[in-house]
Amino acid sequence: MSLWPGYTLYISNDKYTFVPTATAAGSRPLQKFVIDRLANTLHLFPVAAGEAVPAHEKQFHVHGILGIISLHTTDFVIVITNCKHASTLLGADIFLATDFRLLPISADARPSLLRHPIEKKLIRLVKEQLYLGPLYFSYEYDLTSNIQRQVKLGTDSSAARVPLWKRADPRFFWNYHVQQRLMEHSNTHPDEDLSAFILPIMFGFFSTKQANVNGRDFLFGLIARRSRHRVGTRYFSRGIDDNGNVSNYNETEQFIVVDAPGRPAATRMSYVQTRGSVPVFWAELNNLRYKPDLLIPEQPGALSAIRKHMSEQVTLYGKNYLVNLVNQKGYEKPVKDAYEKAVEVLGNPLVQYVYFDFHHQCKGMKFDRVALLVDRLEELGLTRGDYFTLDTTAAPHVHLQKSVVRTNCMDCLDRTNVVQSTLARWVLTDQLRAAGILAPSERVEDHAKFMHMFRNVWADHADVISKAYSGTGALKTDFTRTGKRTIEGAAQDGINSLSRYVKNNFFDGARQDALDLFTGAWDPKTQLPYPDTRAWQVRLMPWLLVISTVFIVLSLALPPVAPHEYQVRAPIPIFPILWVLVAAGSVVYIWQHGVQYVSWPTLNNPERLIHYDGPGYYSGRRGRKGLTAPASKVKAE
Known part of the structure; x- marks a missing residue:
């Protein structure tokens, strides 16, 4: 069973109505998918010939429904609002999702409610994950399964009638968690099977x-x-x-x-x-x-x-x-x-x-x-x-x-x-x-032209996997692309290595949170983000470093004060020396307490690993000066 290739979404205060595009109907009876915003329930209705357009305040075209995600104050339906054609494979069109929208389901989801600090943070994380990496989809082809698995599942007409989401490999069904409500509704309400609306996405x-x-x-x-x-x-x-x-x-x-x-x-x-x-x-x-x-x-x-x-x-x-x-x-x-x-x-x-x-x-x-x-x-x-x-x-x-x-x-x-x-x-x-x-x-x-294409495809593949995990393109791709090591490639590897260091220490906490939230590894209905419990002096040191750096730069940039006419020698530059000492002290402090300056995830915070002191191998315990374990500390993850 293939999916409806796009819908018109009609938005009103009490419902979201997804009506498949008329050109997609073919011989299949046209149905509309409705999300009741007052009761937060899902429904499937037939569309009668000549039926009037649903009452609505807004409408726009969507290319697919990623699913429904529960956040702190309300549920949101996630839709694909833009995509581009990536290729055609075995007669099926493959698309890359490029733009998305999160729509609050609750009819009471006023702007003030969505500005709740936790809800605002979670919305930002969901959006960050959606734009994090390439998300591919097809209305007909199962991108989550390799060709051998598809053949083993069957290629006859009966197998083709199995919904795409039921054929998908659950390991690579990226939006499996956010499609749970639609899949459960289809299983528990056979007369309202939403399978034609459930779109599996592949991240890769x-x-x-x-x-x-x-x-x-x-x-x-x-x-x-x-x-x-x-x-x-x-x-x-x-x-x-x-x-x-x-x-x-x-x-x-x-x-x-x-x-x-x-x-x-x-x-x-x-x-x-x-x-x-x-x-x-x-x-x-x-x-x-x-x-x-x-x-x-x-x-x-x-x-x-x-x-x-x-x-x-x-x-x-x-x-x-x-x-x-x-x-x-x-x-x-x-x-x-x-x-x-x-x-x-x-x-x-x-x-x-x-x-x-x-x-x-x-x-x-x-x-x-x-x-x-x-x-x-x-x-x-x-x-x-x-x-x-x-x-x-x-x-x-x-x-x-x-x-x-x-x-x-x-x-x-x-x-x-x-x-x-x-x-x-x-x-x-x-x-x-x-x-x-x-x-x-x-x-x-032996075929240089083909090998040029082969190497570049594999290098592009390396970059995508690397960016998803490390935040930068892969290293050594100059060899993958050209078959030899180059000076430019070595220089790019140095830049990527430095970029990885910065991102892995100071930015990856939010990326990890975004992944945990979207894939269901963290439950916003039962858990709260991990609070910042660092001591005041720990939080102060980066600000001291910034302020001292500013004053050092200003003292070097501004013209020196002319010595007094009665002075023989210029005065000792006490002001910049003082701020150099403050900056040096801040750097030493931050280095000694390095663990506390890492951008750790705030949803699934790894405090158990940070404070682990049970049996096993340790390469060292650097950057842990003054680190105290919380009362909830345990000795194993």
Whole structure:
């Protein structure tokens, strides 16, 4: 069942009425979706031929309903008010949502009520999340599911009648939480099934390119789907939770579609990889240092959590090759050791652990040495022919991908993307040979024009995933784009690294709050934002630093006072020296109390981790001078 592709929204004081555009009706009976603002209830009504336009004060066109979210004082319906066409995939149009509106459902939601300090903050967070990253949708195609999953679910007419939201992969159904009311209403009121109005959204990356190799045209595509579970920002979301969900989990699907004479999309091939944080309990606690404090707490549920994660991985993808790219020396080593210990204790025969010291092996920017990792994976049983194929050219057949490579580094961003793009290129050579586009002796690397496009798509993919997690574009993308390291690329990496430091310490708290609110990890009906409980002198120091800096600048910029005619020497510049001492003292104080100057999340504040002093590994406790634990302190997360 496809969705209505857009509606006219009629707004009145007592209801919101969504009427599908007349051109979308086709043979399906036209229905309207009504939200009663007085009773806060949902209804579905048929639209009779020639029915009058509902009474309204305002009206405008919307492209889709994201869902309904409950905030502090009222519920809001979220709608897409603008979008742009991204591509056409297998006959279905794909759109990128570009603008949104939040409409209060309560008829009593006056402007003064919406200016309530908590409600105002939550509204701002929802809007921030909506514009945070690329949100893609389709009225017909299931963007949340890879091609293999869609085929396994069925492509016959009965499967096509299943509503899009029921076919969607719940991991990548980004607006699953805010669509809960519509889905529950459809399940409990079969006579008022709202399925044609429930629009699944995918947060991630989507790109398709028309390609030509050896005179053969085909569609090349890359999709990255971001999981809505344990979603967060770089330093505020690490490792695994009790349910087996890991931070920064993404499924990346590379695919090609080849037409045959008189048979569009006759051959479809896809290759799926996953990435996700090291699946053990660990955290990095910001303290204004470039390297945060690393914490690996010992918790009784650690083995159960990784068992759940790997069980799901095996169930969904088959055999897993776990490629670990963290350093085997220094700061990152404890994370590597914890991961290896967990996998060893797990003892799952369908989970194959592979370690590759990326920084050592690729020292001097020799990223082509990732080929050594590919060779190692081949020795362990991975084949370049293990990908999905649906071929309808002659005797129709389906070949399933039976394994997956799960790659991680510390952030699952930069090193991970170099490895994933290398594996994708390795498999693509075999796919194009099987499709008759490449000769048995050819490789994709032999075609410069195609490789230029391939590298840039993968670099764009890296930037999108990186911005969603770290706040900046990916590092090392000059190699991904050009196949070599450049001075400009190294300089850009330096800028991105500095930008990450600033954003991760001073701005990511709000981004984390926005993600927790939209995905349902924090409940505004039962919880309140975490208050600022810092001592007055802690709050004062940044202001002293700013004021002293202003006075220092003024003392240097203004002309000096001429010495008195009876003085032999100019007076000692006491004023600027005083403010230099104040500034220095402020900097020292802030550095010693660094943890208290980090922009922590205020919804799900990680105070338990900040004050954790139980068993486990600690890289240090820097920037914690004067930090006192709250009365509610516990020893485990």
